[in-house]
Amino acid sequence: MTYTKPIPKATPETQEFWAGLRRHELRIQYCNECLRYYFYPRPFCPFQGCRSENITWKTVSGFAKLYSYVISHRGFGGFEEDIPYVIAIVELNEGPRMMTNIINIDPDPQNLIPDMLLEIVFDDITEEITLPKFQPMNQ
Amino acid sequence: MAIIGASETSSVGHLPNYSMLQLHAEAARLALDDAGLTFDDVDGLATAGATPAQLTEYFNIMPHWIDGTSVGGGSFLMHVSHAVAAIQAGHCNVALITHGESGRSRVGINNSHSGPSTIAGQFELPYGVWGPPSMFSIPIVRHMHEYGTTEEQLASVAVATRQWANLNPRAMMRDLISVDDVLKSRLIAWPLHLLNCCLVTDGGGALVLVGEEIAHEFAKEPVWVLGRGETTSHMNISMMEDMSSWTAAKQTGNDAFAIAEVTHNDIQHAMLYDAFTHVPIYALEGLGFVNPGEGGPYFAEGHTAPGGNFPVNTNGGGLSYTHTGMYGMFAIQESVTQLRGEAEQRQVDDLEISLVHAPAGMFSGTATLILGNK
Ligand SMILES: [Zn+2]
Numbered sequence: 250m251t252y253t254k255p256i257p258k259a260t261p262e263t264q265e266f267w268a269g270l271r272r273h274e275l276r277i278q279y280c281n282e283c284l285r286y287y288f289y290p291r292p293f294c295p296f297q298g299c300r301s302e303n304i305t306w307k308t309v310s311g312f313a314k315l316y317s318y319v320i321s322h323r324g325f326g327g328f329e330e331d332i333p334y335v336i337a338i339v340e341l342n343e344g345p346r347m348m349t350n351i352i353n354i355d356p357d358p359q360n361l362i363p364d365m366l367l368e369i370v371f372d373d374i375t376e377e378i379t380l381p382k383f384q385p386m387n388q
Numbered sequence: 389m390a391i392i393g394a395s396e397t398s399s400v401g402h403l404p405n406y407s408m409l410q411l412h413a414e415a416a417r418l419a420l421d422d423a424g425l426t427f428d429d430v431d432g433l434a435t436a437g438a439t440p441a442q443l444t445e446y447f448n449i450m451p452h453w454i455d456g457t458s459v460g461g462g463s464f465l466m467h468v469s470h471a472v473a474a475i476q477a478g479h480c481n482v483a484l485i486t487h488g489e490s491g492r493s494r495v496g497i498n499n500s501h502s503g504p505s506t507i508a509g510q511f512e513l514p515y516g517v518w519g520p521p522s523m524f525s526i527p528i529v530r531h532m533h534e535y536g537t538t539e540e541q542l543a544s545v546a547v548a549t550r551q552w553a554n555l556n557p558r559a560m561m562r563d564l565i566s567v568d569d570v571l572k573s574r575l576i577a578w579p580l581h582l583l584n585c586c587l588v589t590d591g592g593g594a595l596v597l598v599g600e601e602i603a604h605e606f607a608k609e610p611v612w613v614l615g616r617g618e619t620t621s622h623m624n625i626s627m628m629e630d631m632s633s634w635t636a637a638k639q640t641g642n643d644a645f646a647i648a649e650v651t652h653n654d655i656q657h658a659m660l661y662d663a664f665t666h667v668p669i670y671a672l673e674g675l676g677f678v679n680p681g682e683g684g685p686y687f688a689e690g691h692t693a694p695g696g697n698f699p700v701n702t703n704g705g706g707l708s709y710t711h712t713g714m715y716g717m718f719a720i721q722e723s724v725t726q727l728r729g730e731a732e733q734r735q736v737d738d739l740e741i742s743l744v745h746a747p748a749g750m751f752s753g754t755a756t757l758i759l760g761n762k
């Protein structure tokens with residue numbers, strides 16, 4: 250079956266993020282000066298007062314908390330079949346936030362409590378691309 | 389600096405016989421008429437959505453100052469601010485700011501599309517976001533979690549705004565609604581129901597600004613630009629730093645209040661861009677009219693509705709009046725109409741100072757204007 254939803258295309262500074270996911274590792278960048286993780290990938294630390302270029306890629310835990318979300322009751326471009334589905338912002342244990350889908354859960358506000366604990370699920374959508382999705386802990 | 393010409397297109401709503409460029413042109417012509425000027429008097433041009441190059445070609449003008457800042461609905465507030473600076477610097481004398489959008493009929497529109505290698509294409513679109521209702525809405529749950537804001541309070545914003553629309557014959561949706569009507573309308577992206585969302589319409593608007601020295605030489609009394617603030621802080625909703633507060637609104641509000649040398653108590657009327665019902669709540673809190681978390685209750689208590697102590701979105705807003713896509717121009721138009729005393733049944737009495745606030749994109753930044761008629 251062909252995948253009809255939007256497929257991300259890596260750029261030079263995001264290559265390692267997507268390569269890591271392909272190996273089922275969540276890789277994000279870490280600043281060796283201010284000792285903080287950040288996302289999305291950039292060749293410099295984005296934090297105010299730092300902006301260091303002394304940065305490295307690290308594999309992180311894949312554990313996160315639910316920060317905020319909507320439950321979409323409309324969908325386009327391949328998402329029609331998923332309605333209703335959860336578009337969420339999660340906060341990784343290491344600090345940065347990212348957009349994702351919460352899966353393996355009944356999409357009802359009763360089940361989606363802000364700050365609930367989540368773990369990563371690697372979703373191989375094509376031969377090259379794996380998306381980081383999240384589900385409630387201990388599924 | 390002053391606004392001496394202002395007009396919307398002759399009608400707004402469903403205009404399938406107008407292209408995007410036609411809407412710009414009609415609004416521009418009517419705003420220039422309002423001031424007793426013509427395109428030949430224009431030596432400064434600002435616009436968003438369309439580019440200055442498209443419009444100078446369509447209007448056949450070659451101005452001395454242009455501004456194509458296009459960061460979403462609040463762009464036109466920024467144009468006002470930039471035009472003030474350009475006139476002060478002597479870069480132009482008559483600045484025309486135009487908006488035209490075939491948001492509903494999609495006639496002759498520019499393409500906007502994020503490719504798969506953009507930041508949105510890599511980090512947002514793969515998760516099924518499909519437009520403002522699925523993105524601008526993501527922070528709401530955090531506000532509900534931090535402050536106890538309720539779905540009923542969100543709905544009350546639509547209810548209060550509809551009461552104003554009921555007084556505006558140009559408004560697309562005029563029948564009064566209840567909180568229950570909002571909560572029973574179909575789900576779009578929980579917690580947003582259909583009636584929590586703005587309209588999608590066609591229309592345009594334009595403004596003409598000149599310097600203080602000549603501001604009294606036109607048909608109508610000038611509306612003065614007393615204060616301004618603008619910023620952007622991110623592009624993608626997932627990069628909004630604190631989803632329970634609008635820090636950009638706080639900053640542009642503070643800038644505008646400082647320049648205008650007025651306080652919150654001096655503001656008698658506000659246009660708080662309402663793409664969705666939560667947006668004016670975040671704005672009211674961010675601008676400091678109420679404390680964080682008090683925005684929902686404030687709307688629910690009716691303070692902003694007709695008869696309340698702080699009239700907000702008196703044209704009926706993007707929720708019930710019109711929303712072409714970049715609604716900020718209509719927010720400014722209503723402030724000007726109110727400050728000129730031309731708002732008929734919905735006129736705010738003894739109005740001297742009005743505030744206009746609009747987002748750049750989806751919480752991506754904001755602009756604030758403080759306007760006055762004295
Ligand atoms: Zn750093």
